[in-house]
Amino acid sequence: MALAETANFMTIDGVPLKKRLAQAERSRKLKAVGLVAPLFLFVVLTFLYPLAVMALKSVTNEETSGRLTRTGAALAGWDGQGIPDETGFAALAEDLKAAQQKREAGEIAKRINSEFSGAMSKFKGITRKVEAMETGPYKELFLSTDKVWSDPALWRVIKSVSSRYTPYYWLAALDLKQGQAGIERVPADQAVFIDVYTRTFWIAGVVTLFTLLLGFPVAHLLATQPARRANMLMILVMLPFWTSLLVRTTAWFVLLRTEGPLNDLAELLVDHRFEMIFTRFGTIVAMTHIQLPFTLLPIYSVMKTIPPSHVRAARSLGAGPFMAFWRVYFPQTVPGIAAGCLLTFILCLGYYITPALVGGPRDQMVSYYVAYYMNNIINFGQAAALGGVLLIITMVLYWLYNRLVGIDKMKLG
Amino acid sequence: MDWLPLLGLPPYASIAERAWRLCFFLFCGLVLLFLISPILIVIPISFNDSSFLSFPRDVWSTRWYEDFFFNDRWTTAVKNSVIIAFFTTILATTLGTLAALGLSRPNFPARAAVMAVLISPMVVPVVITAAALYFFYANPLVVTAEPAFILNNTYVGVILAHTLLATPFVVITVTATLTGFDQSMIRAGASLGAPPATVFRKVILPLISPGVISGALFAFVTSWDEVVVVLFVGSSDQRTLPRQMFSGIREMISPTITAAATVLISLAVLMLVTVELLRRRAERLRGIRV
Structure with missing residues (x-):
């Protein structure tokens, strides 16, 4: 009504x-x-779109697909058994000539070399020879130059890189490759990336665990002390939080050195200098120090909301101190633990600077290899695929964080 | 027996409880020492006269500070850092505050999803962001044709990238301030005849200012600390202070890095104090007493 x-x-x-x-x-x-x-x-424009462009790069044959158009067309009907006929050889010869004129033949050779090792020099040799020839037939020339040209495996690689898209980088990022019978593992001596991911997860997990073990008692102390004293102690937590990451890494770099103050102390006490810089130990200590406030603060803010009367009630009902803590206090802190640990774990997965400066070659994490493929090897496709795997893992954890904690519950300082 | 209240224990606490409590305090003390001592230990080392990174034995000197304040390599780095952080702060604070104001309006459509997108630059590993931006900056706007302009190796490129990384912090801090914000104040202001701009300036801004300022500080620090993006999309012209420290450790181990670290620690103390004062002010404004 x-x-x-x-x-x-x-x-x-x-x-x-x-x-x-x-x-x-x-x-x-x-x-x-x-x-x-x-x-x-x-x-969207300067973050999501660039990420999409990068994702596209990880599945595109950027170096070869535009430069091997004739070869691609000629090999379209070839079934991958035996070697192609004269049209295939002629198309590759023409593509190489055209590429050589633009000084881009090296890019093709480099890309094929990544899937068929040793192809680099064979391509350089054959490019020089076909350049000298006006017209075919080429098949004879190829086969007489090197017997590698009668290897169907090489031709299968040539065919696959002449297409626009490739699963190669993603497979390689997971230590897999396209074999004749389907997807197979790469030989053990070439498998590196699974090891890198395992290491990244391991370091992130250990650091998260350490920050929890060190942070939980301190969070409890801060949450239960009288306000004045708690504020004073809070400064000790917040100062590292506000200090530049580079400063903290510098500090650990100075501390951990073989001639550093920590080893001076060790020599005084036990007459021995330990190797700490450029080790896994050093990396984990420095990362634990940097991440500790990130784990501690969410736990602290949850503990602040737990009334002290709960534990007192448990005690008065006959629970021992441990039982009261474990059955009454601890369960209430779990949301804080989840928030802090998940945040630290997510941030740890992406660490680059700290392991690069205080870690050794065996302590570098995924981010280091992304940067390495970007800046040193200049293999953008591989860098993009490696980063893509890391990005997917991070996004899944971010989604989980959002579900469990809620992004708007995130607190800073 | 007067140390019992100090431990926070009732007088009837058993011996085991007292011992346990003592261990707990000791453990917490060690953790706090672990947190603070690496930062403090750099300070005396920066006054060492020798070029080894160790405690000064007999001669104290300020030669590394002279190097920091007068060597072109470092002064240029400081200048670059200040320029980039300044513009990043302005851009990030403006964009982030506006977005937070919009997001906190009641029944904003798809709020959780939009928020997740806006916060994502903070969570994505910065190497991935830097790599993606490197590709994007090589040819913004179009994927295939010749680039109309290039943002790699420019100040604008670095500033935009830092703004992207800094806005999530502003969004988070301002949104947090706005959760206690009474939306009817806006209507009250409007009903008393104030145009929207005046309502914003006289009503909204003073109330959310602690959040905005601490968001701005976070934005400043994000840019001031950032090194990976600068490594990827900047050139030696955009060499910032963290970038200079990075190569200071990597290439030539110069004790000037300890002087730089000490200066940055002093700055961090300043920021910490500011944020603490702001937090107290915010709590006073919202009528919460601790």
Whole structure:
């Protein structure tokens, strides 16, 4: 009854009130969207779009597909058994000639070499020879130059890199390759990346565990001390948090050195200098130090909300101190532990600077290899695929964090 | 027996409980020492006269500070850091505050999803962001044709990248301030005849200012600390302070890095104090007493 009556209310200019309210609501919503739009567009355009471009790079034969168009067309009908006929050889010869004129033949050779080792020099040799020839037949020339050209495996690689898209980088990032019978593992001596991911997970896990073991008692102390003293102690936690990552890494670099203050102390006490810099130990200690506040603070803010009367009640009902802690206090801190540990684990997965400066060659994490393939090897496809695997793992954990904790519950400082 | 309250224990606590409590305090003390001592230990080392990274034995000197404050390599780095962090702070604070204001309006459509997108630059490993931006900056706007302009090795490129990394912090801090914000204040202001701009300036801004300022500080620190993006998309012209420290450790181990670290620690203390004061002000404004 009441609803029906409201529906019939009119505003002063004769429009139903319901309609007017909806209009007002809509314009308010539009205003809110308008406020968020600039940042949202900025993030989409300069973050999500570049990430999409990078994802595309990880599945594209950028170096070869545009340069081997004739070969691709000629090999389209070839079934991968035996060697192709003269049209295939002629098309490759023409493509190589065209590429050589633009000084791009090396790029093709480099890309094929990554899948068929030793191909680099064979390509250089044959490119020089076909350049000298005006017209075919080429098959004879190829086969007499090197017997590698009668290897169907090489031709299968040539065919696969001449297509626009390739699963190669993603497979390689998982230590897999396209074999004749389907996807297979790469030989053990070439398998590196699974090891790198395992190491990354291991380091991130150990650091997360250490930050929890060190952070939990301190969070409890801070949450239960009188406000004045807690604030004083909080400074000791917050100062490292506000200090530059580079400063903290520098500090550990100085501390851990073989001639550093920690070893001076060790020599005084046990007359021995330990090897700590450029080791896994050093990396984990430095990362634990840097991440400790990130684990500690969410646990602290949850502990602040637990009334001390709960534990007192448990004790008065006959629970021992351990039982009261374990059955009453601890379960209430679990949300904080989940939030802190998940955040630290996510951030640890992406560490680059600290392991690069205080870790050894065997302590480098995925990010290091992404940077290495980007800047040293200049293999963008591989860098993009390695980063892609890391990105997917991070996004799954981020989704989990969002589900468990809620992104708007994230607290800083 | 007057040390019992100090341990936070009732007088009837058993011996085992007292011992356990003592161990707990000792453990916490060691953890706090672990947190603070690496930072403090750099300070005396920076006054060492020799070029070894160790405690000063007999001669104290400020030669590494002279190097830091007067060597072109370092002064240029400081200048670059200040320029980049300044513009990043302005851009990130503006974009982030506006977005937080929009997000905190009641029944914002798909709030959780939008928020997740806006926060994502903070969570994605920065190497991935830097690599993606490197590709993007080589040819912004179009994928195939010749680039109309290139953002790699420019100040604008580094500033935009830092803004991207810094906005999540602003969004988080301002949103946190706005959770206690009474939306009817806006209507009250408007009903008393103030146009939207005046409402914003006179009502909203003073109330959310602690969140905005601490968000701005976070944005500043994000840019001020950032090194990976600078390594990827910047050139030696955009060499910032962290970038210079990075190569200071990697290439030539110069004790100037300890002087730089000490200066940065002093800055961190300053920021910490500011944020603490802001937090107290915010709590006072929201009527929460601790």
